[in-house]
Amino acid sequence: MHEMSVAQNIFEIMQQYVPVHEARDVRAVKLRIGDLAGVVPESLEFCFSVLADGTSFRAATLDIEHVPLSIHCKACDSTSKPDMPIFVCPSCKSSDIDVLAGTELQVVEIVLQDQQEDSS
Amino acid sequence: MSVITIERKILAKNDAIAGQNRALFERQGIFVINLVSSPGAGKTSILERTLEHLRGRVKIGVIEGDVQTDLDAQRVARYDIPVVQIVTRGGCHLEANLVHDALQKIDLESIQLLVIENVGNLVCPANYDLGEACKVVIASTTEGDDKPLKYPEMFLKASVLIVNKMDLLAYVNCDINTLKQNALSINPRLKIFETSCTTASGINAWCDWLVCQLNKHG
Numbered sequence: 001m002h003e004m005s006v007a008q009n010i011f012e013i014m015q016q017y018v019p020v021h022e023a024r025d026v027r028a029v030k031l032r033i034g035d036l037a038g039v040v041p042e043s044l045e046f047c048f049s050v051l052a053d054g055t056s057f058r059a060a061t062l063d064i065e066h067v068p069l070s071i072h073c074k075a076c077d078s079t080s081k082p083d084m085p086i087f088v089c090p091s092c093k094s095s096d097i098d099v100l101a102g103t104e105l106q107v108v109e110i111v112l113q114d115q116q117e118d119s120s
Numbered sequence: 121m122s123v124i125t126i127e128r129k130i131l132a133k134n135d136a137i138a139g140q141n142r143a144l145f146e147r148q149g150i151f152v153i154n155l156v157s158s159p160g161a162g163k164t165s166i167l168e169r170t171l172e173h174l175r176g177r178v179k180i181g182v183i184e185g186d187v188q189t190d191l192d193a194q195r196v197a198r199y200d201i202p203v204v205q206i207v208t209r210g211g212c213h214l215e216a217n218l219v220h221d222a223l224q225k226i227d228l229e230s231i232q233l234l235v236i237e238n239v240g241n242l243v244c245p246a247n248y249d250l251g252e253a254c255k256v257v258i259a260s261t262t263e264g265d266d267k268p269l270k271y272p273e274m275f276l277k278a279s280v281l282i283v284n285k286m287d288l289l290a291y292v293n294c295d296i297n298t299l300k301q302n303a304l305s306i307n308p309r310l311k312i313f314e315t316s317c318t319t320a321s322g323i324n325a326w327c328d329w330l331v332c333q334l335n336k337h338g
Binding site: 105114 | 126134
């Protein structure tokens with residue numbers, strides 16, 4: 001259960017990038033999480049909400065983009081998205097592959113609602 | 121709406137500290153392994169056999185990670201080597217800053233090999249770089265042959281697989297060839313050793329590999 005540690009890191013990144021007086025305006029934090037990153041999205045959302053509750057970031061929610069596993073086969077030079085968890089090229093069955101995507105654990109952007117929009 | 125573009129790894133802070141640890145290890149010429157497995161696969165037993173086998177030949181230091189107790193550090197301290205216990209008090213994995221702090225308690229000048237025994241867990245430790253040269257994953261025969269398929273990220277990130285408890289193979293529901301095929305289907309670059317801490321089979325080959333790596337990194 002390392003989702004709390006991951007949530008704390010997201011929180012620290014928000015504190016770094018969002019000026020204090022704009023913290024209340026944060027509506028969403030966009031994340032990119034690979035299927036192979038070992039993170040349970042529901043658990044991460046729960047941990048984040050526990051951390052944000054009672055802080056100036058309490059209006060923020062997580063917006064998670066899931067990235068499927070993608071591999072490049074060095075034997076037949078094809079790129080594919082194989083079914084987890086077997087890491088073989090669907091075309092030629094070679095296991096001589098590089099993982100191109102699926103291990104991401106990134107903060108992509110923070111979305112703020114402008115104060116004018118709030119008042120309108 | 122306004123947007124602040126970030127495009128940053130969530131665990132960038134951990135990775136930065138891991139980078140500092142790695143630079144320190146390289147400066148000191150220390151080969152570092154991050155030993156990972158599920159609870160009870162035999163991490164500490166493999167470590168004890170390794171310490172016995174390399175005693176007098178390789179100067180070894182150990183960082184032990186456990187959720188509670190210093191029982192593993194007590195076991196390892198019998199070999200009269202530097203050992204630091206990290207108690208995570210509920211934390212399911214070691215992080216680079218914990219290792220960084222533990223390093224202050226070890227005389228790095230006096231060791232050639234540092235073994236970091238992670239918390240028993242095949243999920244979370246896969247995400248946290250500690251600054252090691254490689255991850256060594258242990259899967260024991262009593263866990264069955266499907267562990268690599270259930271925990272692919274760890275097997276993908278490891279450089280070495282030790283299949284432990286080989287002496288029990290005849291008594292458990294585990295096909296060794298299936299286990300190895302499953303692991304290699306995820307990571308064909310895995311170097312595989314088969315060991316038993318009861319009979320000491322395979323410990324020679326594992327320790328020879330370690331010494332070979334030390335010579336490369338020393």
